[in-house]
Amino acid sequence: MRQSQLFTKTRKEAPKDEVAKNAQLLIRAGFIHKEMAGVYSLLPLGLRVLERINRVIRDEMNAIGGQEMLMSALQSKELWEQTDRWSDGVVDNWFKTQLKGGGEVGLGFTHEEPLTNIMRSHIHSYADLPKLAYQIQWKFRNEERAKSGILRGREFLMKDLYTFARTEDEHTELYEGAATAYAKIFTRLGIGERTYRTFASGGVFSKYSHEFQCLSNVGEDTIYVHEGKRMAINKEVMNAEVLADLGVAESELKEQKAIEVGNIFSLGTRFSEALGLTYKDSAGKDVPVVMGSYGIGSSRMVGVIAEVLSDEKGLIWPKEVAPYNAHLIVIHGNEDVRAEADRMYELLTENGIDVLYDDRDARAGEKFADADLIGIPLRIVVSEKTIQAGGAEVTERASASSSLVPESELIEYLKR
Amino acid sequence: MRQSQLFTKTRKEAPKDEVAKNAQLLIRAGFIHKEMAGVYSLLPLGLRVLERINRVIRDEMNAIGGQEMLMSALQSKELWEQTDRWSDGVVDNWFKTQLKGGGEVGLGFTHEEPLTNIMRSHIHSYADLPKLAYQIQWKFRNEERAKSGILRGREFLMKDLYTFARTEDEHTELYEGAATAYAKIFTRLGIGERTYRTFASGGVFSKYSHEFQCLSNVGEDTIYVHEGKRMAINKEVMNAEVLADLGVAESELKEQKAIEVGNIFSLGTRFSEALGLTYKDSAGKDVPVVMGSYGIGSSRMVGVIAEVLSDEKGLIWPKEVAPYNAHLIVIHGNEDVRAEADRMYELLTENGIDVLYDDRDARAGEKFADADLIGIPLRIVVSEKTIQAGGAEVTERASASSSLVPESELIEYLKR
Secondary structure (H helix, E strand, C coil): CECCCCCCCCCCCCCCCCCCHHHHHHHHCCCEEEEECCEEEECHHHHHHHHHHHHHHHHHHHHCCCEECECCCEEEHHHHHCCCCCCCCCCCCCEEEECCCCCEEEECCCCHHHHHHHHCCCCCEHHHCCEEEEEEEEEECCCCCCCCHHHCCCEEEEEEEEEEECCHHHHHHHHHHHHHHHHHHHHHCCCHHHEEEEEEECCCCCCEEEEEEEECCCCCEEEEEECCCCEEEEHHHCCHHHHHHHCCCHHHCEEEEEEEEEEEEEEECHHHHHHCCEEECCCCCEEECEEEEEEEEHHHHHHHHHHHCCECCECCCCCCCCCCCEEEEECCCCHHHHHHHHHHHHHHHHCCCCEEEECCCCCHHHHHHHHHHHCCCEEEEECHHHHHCCEEEEEECCCCCEEEEEHHHHHHHHHC | CECCCCCCCCCCCCCCCCCCHHHHHHHHCCCEEEEECCEEEECHHHHHHHHHHHHHHHHHHHHCCCEECECCCEEEHHHHHCCCCCCCCCCCCCEEEECCCCCEEEECCCCHHHHHHHHCCCCCEHHHCCEEEEEEEEEECCCCCCCCHHHCCCEEEEEEEEEEECCHHHHHHHHHHHHHHHHHHHHHCCCHHHEEEEEEECCCCCCEEEEEEEECCCCCEEEEEECCCCEEEEHHHCCHHHHHHHCCCHHHCEEEEEEEEEEEEEEECHHHHHHCCEEECCCCCEEECEEEEEEEEHHHHHHHHHHHCCECCECCCCCCCCCCCEEEEECCCCHHHHHHHHHHHHHHHHCCCCEEEECCCCCHHHHHHHHHHHCCCEEEEECHHHHHCCEEEEEECCCCCEEEEEHHHHHHHHHC
8 A cells, every 4th residue: 555545644642632552553554544432433444453463363263163144233123132131230331222103122231132032043952062152343332431442432343252061061171162262362363472261250140251451550450460370359359268279378369450451251051041042952852042142342342452552652552463564765866766675666566565655745754653553563664775785674663673675685585 | 163163053944024035044044133124133144144244345445545444334423414304304214313411313314414524623724635434333224114134224234434535636546446346346346247337317416326236126126228338227327318429329238127236426616615624735725525425235245145146956056155165964864974074074174165064964955055155156065975986076056067076175265
């Protein structure tokens, strides 16, 4: 993509009403636009990052047998009344609206009810289980305060996986499989080292649920990290009984602020019993299906990565989620340099490298500042100097380390 | 994908309350699930078709310089009041809801307002134009009646492109470019021959807009087709003046029912003036941007294709949108046949062919009926007979023509 054609521009200042660092940087770099508190539109660079995050999530969900689908946002009152989750007294963040011709509908804040209902048409016998289904769908939550940028949206994109098992044991296997997939996802997204599987409160059907918490000073959660075991305990459940359960001593734990980037729940038969999702076991008896649900906010991930991997100059995207592989910058004194950079752009593109090419008429300093702000992992500079040296200057955004790479080695270097 | 693992099942009967053929077939084949009138969830096969339709649309939008982005569903009252489109008296199909903490928001039924507003941050001078931006985003329309299956949804996926030009002439070029891209899209989606660019009412800023109308008996529109010129006139604007404008005689036209599959509008400066989107021309004067908008309902397209390309046995997907390239069916008398089919499944998959593999323990007749209902373009049968003949029987779903293809030629045959 030629940057002169890209419709977004960077800006020096974020809007005054934007207090969250993630949103400030993403707005300044032209990745997102604020529509209202907690509601953002994704501009081309931002959508590319979101789609690359989704691709990683999709890969790992498919690898454990997840089947992708997509449920509606509009939700039927009658369905949610059956599980007692329609009333605003029970669920306090519904958006609700009226159908013309009568009737109230809600905007999905999660999708256990509709999927359990759908599965009634497709699961009948023990041979139909286990099954894993997931979607990547916008959720709507009527948050009273929404001041964390895209970390906590009123409208946000979520990958939600649901598992359907015959027994508790089968469920536990699926649950641990999903937890392992989650760890892989966070590693690929570049935040694996600072993300911990965290014990949190369970509910009626299991003693604990698990969150995946990413260390960050702006996190809304407080967790106690056990570095040796690579796990943590949410402050909300931290007590002597939990420490005993997990076999850890309080002295081994370190208190940290963290952002929740994923959560996994055992649902037991809460939804299958309420909605009548049963299977016939080998003896012909109707048995309620054992369920689990597993969420990752993929638009929130854009904000988390922006928040924890940036520096004072701007964003720093990990390789797997960067909007482009490389940012090609031409510093042009004359037409020959520009022609050489054009040729380089063609060469890289033909070799399957996604390049943002800063071909604008602008000063070198402005181009470098924009490149730092946008945060593409590798910057490639073509100038009179690099042409004379027979190559291009390649700089890593994260480390700022720089080297002159001969053209004959450039493609291989970039594909590493 | 092994069909024994696919979580959906086909069914003999559609739900009694579903009157539209497209939805009846799509539900019976396990592509969609009805949540309520005009609201459907997409099951794995349906989502695959939708994503393949989106890929075609995306290709052609990118080819004309469109930049993909994604705007929010939640819409600000204050913004839409500026163009006088907030009031229910002006726009009669808003879904509106309340923010906690006060304030009303709408669910986007189209996105001219937010995009024009976004562009105010990015378009300043004549050098920033022209620009094309599009999204593929769910729209919400509070339809009083919704009885056409997924042809007319209360919640539906739309690709909407918007163009921003300096002058009327530049706009006309972009408009015609978009129209040409639309024709390519409908051809690739398999409905090109029965789809006509149709003159429709324009509005304040242009005498005509254009619809793309696909012939179908269940269409809600009546159009007059001029076969020689491959164009049509919507009944709503049909009169002597229009005939004179277009240089056609009424006797050359044929009345037909049709489904609108796309529309393109010249917006002039209606939105740019109301919202203050201007650029500085070469003389430094502020000039309002000339806009156009261009829609294709991609979830509607799933329904249109299901409606017009099906037969009494079921769905018939064109190659570019089929959920899988091939449907491999094993008719197994013994373990050897199944082993041979398993090997064939691996072979096809390794060669990059997307295969749905009916490995279920079921009668041949049931498998054939399901394959016809699901409508994948090519059916490949492996049985004792085909193994003895050294190949597989390949049948085209559309023509029902069948041939025994030697294994050595199979990959090439399928990739044609």
